[in-house]
Amino acid sequence: MTSYLTPSYCSRFGVAVLLAALADFLFYGQPAGINFFLFAMLIAGAVVAVHPSAFSDVRVWLKPTALLVALLPLAENVSLLSVSIGLAALAVFALSLTGRLRRNLARIAGQLLAFAFAAPFRFAYDFFRWRRAARQLGQRRIRFAAIAVWIMPLVLGVVFLALFGAANPVIEYWFSLIDLFALLKLIQLPRLFFWLVVLAGVWAFLRPRLPRFLRRIPRLTPAAKVRPQAKAATTIEDIVFGKAAILRALIVFNILFAVQTGLDAAYLWGGAALPDGLTYAAYAHRGAYPLIVTALLAAGFVLAALRPGSDTSGDRLIRTLVYAWVAQNIALVVSSILRLDLYIGIYALTYWRVAAFVWMGLVAAGLALIIARIALEKSNEWLSSANLLTLSATLYGCSFINFAALIANYNVDHSLEMTGQGISLDVGYLHSLGPAALPALDRFIEQQSKTIAVGWPSYRTLLAVHKSDKARYRTAQENWRAWSFRDWRLLRYLDRQGPFVVPDGFESFVPGR
Template sequence: MRFSFVRKAGAALALIILFDRLFADSFGGAGVGVFAGAWLLAIIATRPDIGRARSVWPALALAALFAVSLFDEPGVLALSMFWCAIAFAALAPRVGSFDSAWHWGVRLFLHGATGFLRPFKDLRRIAKQRRGVGASPRLLATTLALPLLGGIVFLILFAAANPLIAHAFASIQLPSLWQLALWTFVACCVWPMLRPGTLALRVARRVPDLEPILPGTSLPSVLIALALFNLIFALQNALDIAFLWGGGALPDGMTRTDYVHRGAYPLIVTALIAGAMALAMLRPGSASERDPWARRMVALWVGQNLVLVASSALRTVQYIQESMLTSWRIAALLWMALVALGLVLICWRILRGRSACWLINSNALAAGAMLTACCFVDIEAIAARWNVQAADPAKIDLCYLHRGGDSALLPLLALERRPMDAETLDRVRYVRADLLRDLETRQADGRYWTWHGARRLAAARAIVGSGAPRPLPANYSRDWCDGSITPPQVQS
């Protein structure tokens, strides 16, 4: 047991040293993936129970996959997914078989919220054990006083007599308060994975299953509510079908832009609330769950919610066509797809009598698969490529492409080869040249080098032309955002 603790302490110290060497100045680059891989190996090497539990192997495989994603292109999403996978692997041997995504969500939340206290608890426990065998602080101080004070005196005298020793002492640099704080933070992150606490496991064991409940409802109230809700949703869907899908003429004073822009996100919130209410109305064991009319009307209501989600997606797509595509709008469309899948699963659960645990696990699996795929997809590059291909070069928002970073570099190179006026071409070349220069600078610095960046830089150099933004006349300046040239201000 003692050897296991020492082995984990050594692994934590090695990870702290590796973190200090990789991120002496800043946190970024492929080193994030290297540290994640080392963290994963440290857990496997110091926790024999992880290797023996077959239920942990999928989490270890996912953690390794996310470590590769972090090496390729570090990001907040990949880092969060890696932490979830490695925390699952750390806790799973003490949980046993997988129960539900709901309980695991509680465990991961509590583990993250309280795990940073684990190193201090272990230090306190060690101190108590030492006091139990007679090593009180007073006895320890009196025991070490003579060797420490005597050693310091002799070292000072030798340093005064020997310049080599004096030079060695002068070259010693004590860590700054910032370094000590950073090392403590890393220790608080890695130690709970090597020695997880039991608080998260005990609390999650007492958390009841997630089952929506509407208190005070009866079968007549459920039937009346479902009939009313279906009528209200039918009215909304009929208006969308007439004006949004069918392109009908809107009333005077209302433009199609007004109709499209309003409602995309409120309708999604409406669908989520409706889904939760449908689950609560047909809760297993209730009178409404056994009533055939209630089941039919709930199925009809869920179907109407699917039409509502489709209308929200169409509103977003039309908004994109009128303006531009952004990474947040892609995320919104993906979220709408998850909501639609969740509604289908709700309907399946009601018709087939599935449990709430099955529903939560199915939704969690779908969300996890989508988030995992997003870790390996550059959404900013997808948005930039669509904007470049779909819009007139003179109307493209170069500021948005510039702020997107080197994700827009290859789409800008494609845009540069399209016909356009000289002023727009000059601005495109300016933004492209700035992004290329920034990417080259970061790839030349080992601290910021990434595998994805290296591939993007090689592709850009293979197709970049000889064109460059024209030199500025005297006293003229460029707007950093879109490269437009600004004449000098005339003094009044």
């Protein structure tokens, strides 16, 4: 407990206060942009500064390089996904410098969850521990010593500052610019709360610790490859969930899934005529999401039926049936993707439908990894690590994709106004996508200007809102904190486009005329 009174502990508190002041400058009342990336780099530098022993590692630059790569999404664009990736990377970086990071990816994921759970309370916990240590060592003596050690530096510092002000007119001029009342106005309850939140947040990285209950959890051991001898089925559980039951279940499941796969092959891939009253859109929409739930349930059954070292995992017939069943599940996932694609082709693209594509791809990859786990006789812990690695790589890649622009371009290019078929463009939804939809709306407005006399009476309103959005976006980007690589590319596009020129004959639709 005496470690809470060491100079290193106090220096970390000083670093935390400095980071809070920098966060106030970067974030308070400011737009989101490159300030997130800069502050993450400042936290990383502070973590390294309070852990100087990290420089003794031979691969000293490997961890900072990996952290920089993980923080690149923050420079591309600030979003919930990029911020989450950055926080996870900083937590892994801090834990690795203190030697608390495990090597297995599944265990690292558990550590990150525990770190996130304990982080908001770490600062308050350490503060009360410090108070307890102060009482044990003599509160008055420590308090007086803590105050007395600053008396001489502060008194002499004020004296020297006054002398410099009298001797140097520049310093005297600086003194005249200080408005004490204006400084007092800066002390606001929301600002104090912001500082406390930042202090609690950065403190978790400066003193990375895991909850005590996590340390008492025994580490998982790899499953033994020696399979135990089969036991006689004497209980109801052994009969209902035994080898014979699993074998029969796999046979039934394969037959049922073969029927569903055959129907999809006929209607989706083969183009067979649907029953009366059923459209391809309805067929596609009704099956997209339930089939994913079916695949997840199948994955759970396979993991339970073929546990490493179990009697069923060594049976060749059961393994063959499992391979066939998982392959059919993968085919169903691919069918779900095709269903969703057909549905989007009619009803346009949205964020949730993009997320469904990503989710279906992850489910298909997870099913393929199940086959790999069974074939290679790996443990469930290996399977968890492989799935987490796939998920992490997917989320990292998605953080660089401008989904708002992708959705806007797709909906504009496939709208009724642009192609003569499909549904009309939902301009309100495109507007909700933010500045990323501006290039797509430019093309839509240009196309509408050619047919406005007979096509669309709301052209004037759209043009006014579009111009206002561009002006507001340019104004917001004048603050350097709002810079991001994605916004920089969009600004270059707007600069190349210049002001929108209304075609001849449509002056009456221009706002203000």
